[in-house]
Amino acid sequence: MLETYGEELELKVVFNTYTFRSMQEADTERLAARLADWIQPGTVIALDGDLGAGKTRFSQALARAIGVPDVVNSPTFTIIKEYEGTTLPFYHMDVYRLSIEEADELGLDDYFFGQGLTIVEWSSLITELLPAAYLHIYIEYAGMTERVFHVRAYGSPYEAWCEELNKEGASS
Numbered sequence: 001m002l003e004t005y006g007e008e009l010e011l012k013v014v015f016n017t018y019t020f021r022s023m024q025e026a027d028t029e030r031l032a033a034r035l036a037d038w039i040q041p042g043t044v045i046a047l048d049g050d051l052g053a054g055k056t057r058f059s060q061a062l063a064r065a066i067g068v069p070d071v072v073n074s075p076t077f078t079i080i081k082e083y084e085g086t087t088l089p090f091y092h093m094d095v096y097r098l099s100i101e102e103a104d105e106l107g108l109d110d111y112f113f114g115q116g117l118t119i120v121e122w123s124s125l126i127t128e129l130l131p132a133a134y135l136h137i138y139i140e141y142a143g144m145t146e147r148v149f150h151v152r153a154y155g156s157p158y159e160a161w162c163e164e165l166n167k168e169g170a171s172s
Contacts, residue, residue, distance in 0.1 A: 016136070016163075032064075033061075035161070044112050044135070045137060048125075068084070085116075095125050103125070108129055137149055138150040
């Protein structure tokens with residue numbers, strides 16, 4: 001608490017970013033499994049990073065963590081793939097080849113506000129179409145097996161997720 005001119009002000013520090021260093025695929029799977037603990041219907045995760053940085057690999061790990069038994073591969077040419085997980089549906093999107101107008105015509109809100117987990121690869125191409133609240137992950141290539149995950153929360157509940165990850169130190 002701070003006291004200013006007779007008034008008490010409560011300061012709350014919100015950690016809306018988190019950085020995770022993955023040295024090998026097992027680390028990426030561990031991060032995905034931790035996030036899966038919090039996933040609920042309507043969760044949106046926006047992924048960006050260079051070609052080959054691991055967006056699809058992370059998506060596969062997250063799908064497995066929510067119980068998707070199918071092989072999850074890149075939806076580059078199909079744009080959207082739908083899978084059933086044990087807890088909720090998994091919607092995997094790749095918007096790399098779409099214009100903002102084409103993406104807008106797809107009815108993405110049905111996915112973003114639906115009953116599943118939505119992952120959008122190359123999300124920075126459609127930022128204006130994303131919901132107000134989502135988790136953004138930028139995957140940086142840092143070596144043959146090493147990746148750095150830059151996680152940023154936009155709104156609730158994602159801010160709480162980043163805050164918890166920072167508290168845990170989740171092996172960054």
